[in-house]
Amino acid sequence: MTDPTPYAVTLAEDIARRLGQLTEYLAQAPPRQAAQILGKVLDCDDGVLGQVTALLATGSHFAKHHARAGTFPPEVWLALGRASNELHDIGLDLDEHLADIQRLAAPPAAAGATAAKPAASDMVVRRRR
Helix, strand or coil: CCCCCCCHHHHHHHHHHHHHHHHHHHHHHCCHHHHHHHHHHCCCCCCCCHHHHHHHHHHHHHHHHHHCCCCCCHHHHHHHHHHHHHHHHHHHHCCCHHHHHHHHCCCCCCCCCCCCCCCCCCCHHHCCC
């Protein structure tokens, strides 16, 4: 007997499970590896955030079609559109910091190069008091 669950549903379940695993890896990763993970996640074009934003935008278009046909409440369409727009804006805000994250993810400089030691920002210093 075959599984009646559609492939797309099992794919969504698998992606959710894998995102949970990625969260666990991120929580335990050393700084350089954590920056590498975050760099891949926050990429607005090919990263997780960009793909989730595109998925919500597609869901919004789907809901719009069905809301106009009367099979979905218009609130679903509006909520998905709003979520897509918010994630897009968040992605743009985070994109400003992607270069810093990528710099942290880069391999250490050559042995002869002198790199400045990163200094804690005022915000971090205040949090430690």
